[in-house]
Amino acid sequence: MADSRRADGRSFGQALGDAVTGSVQKLMAVGGLIIVCAVAVRMLQDAFPAAWPFALPALLEGHIGAYAAASWDGPGGTAWTVALLAATLAWGGFGAILQASVSLAKSGLRLWPLVAARLVHAAAAFAAVMLLWRPAAAVWTLAGFGEIAAFASGTAAIPAAVRAGDLPSVWPFVPMLVALCGLALGLLALCSWPASRSRGR
Numbered sequence: 001m002a003d004s005r006r007a008d009g010r011s012f013g014q015a016l017g018d019a020v021t022g023s024v025q026k027l028m029a030v031g032g033l034i035i036v037c038a039v040a041v042r043m044l045q046d047a048f049p050a051a052w053p054f055a056l057p058a059l060l061e062g063h064i065g066a067y068a069a070a071s072w073d074g075p076g077g078t079a080w081t082v083a084l085l086a087a088t089l090a091w092g093g094f095g096a097i098l099q100a101s102v103s104l105a106k107s108g109l110r111l112w113p114l115v116a117a118r119l120v121h122a123a124a125a126f127a128a129v130m131l132l133w134r135p136a137a138a139v140w141t142l143a144g145f146g147e148i149a150a151f152a153s154g155t156a157a158i159p160a161a162v163r164a165g166d167l168p169s170v171w172p173f174v175p176m177l178v179a180l181c182g183l184a185l186g187l188l189a190l191c192s193w194p195a196s197r198s199r200g201r
Helices: 002-008 012-047 055-060 062-071 078-091 094-104 112-143 146-153 171-200
Strands: none
Touching (some): 012 094, 055 094, 062 078, 078 112
């Protein structure tokens, strides 16, 4: 890294300034792409069937698509709504692909593997929600979150607006999650230690 910096010839301040300028330009490009995709969703909305109002937003822009999928009251019930929401969030929208292409410009990396991975991720997210929906509802019932279990089973309608006070607190689970994170990091460090020692030789 030091050899590359010397070969570059720029001072630290100039390199830092160039990095900030490039970052701001990429940030403006990303924001512009989000706006372009949001406008495209609005312009093309009437071209898609009314029975699938989330399809175009989910295809083009992740944020608007997630809202449209969550608001969709389809015939599949709550499980289908949540599965479509998970798939939309995993896909991220065509706008996210364009944003990635801005970041990959001049890097030599290809964009199509990312597109394929996003499609596989969306399908896996949909399938995981559909497979785990009923077991999760049973766990929620056992844990005392009856309201969530009622939504999951379809016996209660999802309210149009959920206030923060209506949601069950996750604070009792924070110590357990922190401990699990610490355990996972410890196992990762333990697994990588022999490899780092062999490279040091």
